[in-house]
Amino acid sequence: NAFQVEYTPDVQKGLLLACAAAVAVHILFLFLTAILKKPLHLDVIERATIIYSNAGILVIPLVQELLGQEYVIYSSAYIAVQLILIWTHCKNMLCEEDKLEWKKVLLNINIISIIAGVVLFIFRIQLPSGAQDILNNMIGPLGMLLAGMVIAEVPLKTVFTRKRSYLSAALRLLIYPVFVLILMKIIQTFTVIHDSKQILLTVYLASITPACATVTSMAQLYDKDAAYSSSLYVLTTLLSIVTMPVMVGLFEMMV
Secondary structure, three states, X not given: OOOOOOOOHHHHHHHHHXXXXXXXXXXHHHHHHXXXXXXXXXXXXXXXXXXXXXXXXXXXXXXXXXXXXXXXXXXXXXXXXXXXXXXXXXXXXXXOOOOOOHHHHHOOHHHHHHHHHHHHHHOOOOOOHHHHHHHHHHHXXXXXXXXXXXXXXXXXXXXXXXOOHHHHXXXXXXXXXXXXXXXXXXXXXXXXXXXXXXXXXXXXXXXXXXXXXXXXXXXXXXXXXXXXHHHHXXXXXXXXXXXXXXXXXXXXXXX
8 A cells, every 4th residue: 555656756766765775774783783792692582672673563654644655655665674584584593594485585465565566556556545545544553453462461560670671672772773873864965865854764763663573473483582572572662652752853853
């Protein structure tokens, strides 16, 4: 549905910018995590939590409200890049394997949806207005319901009393976003697209969100500490109520 916008050269350039920025952000996250892994004794759950954000559930409704439906298309760039890494790098990190399962990457329902959207976008095929209205009105409430279900399953006492969790939360919500902010400033300096700031904001929003819920599902699947992963998801989600407005304010001032 995000791709149900007019196909123009500006949108094409914006998509390329969003993709390039999303790739740059993930390279930065992987680089920082590789450096901090030994000094901070980061285990596999903490590394996955720090690198991968909740870029879909929270970002799409935020972009809809802050920038408008026409900018949601640029959020898809970050989601696509992250999904590929989740089913390659993240999966192999959690299951401790080197083998890449490209079938799971290419047949992931989110990737299929993005590819379908791109096809509709390129061939300028518009969905019926009723279908668009349903999709627009559904994504926000569904995202909040999914987040609420995970929060409801985790005892808040265990979330707030584990001191180690605050290190991962600080890295995910504060430290890494500051580095992304510098990166966005550099990219914006060398970009001539007229609405590049808004496009980069969609990428920035995706990078500063709480921990990725998919990491918890994968931790369960591959017999890792799913309880700890779920706890980090809840902690970062609750703390992001404060940190995300602050980081967006810094973006508005600096970029």
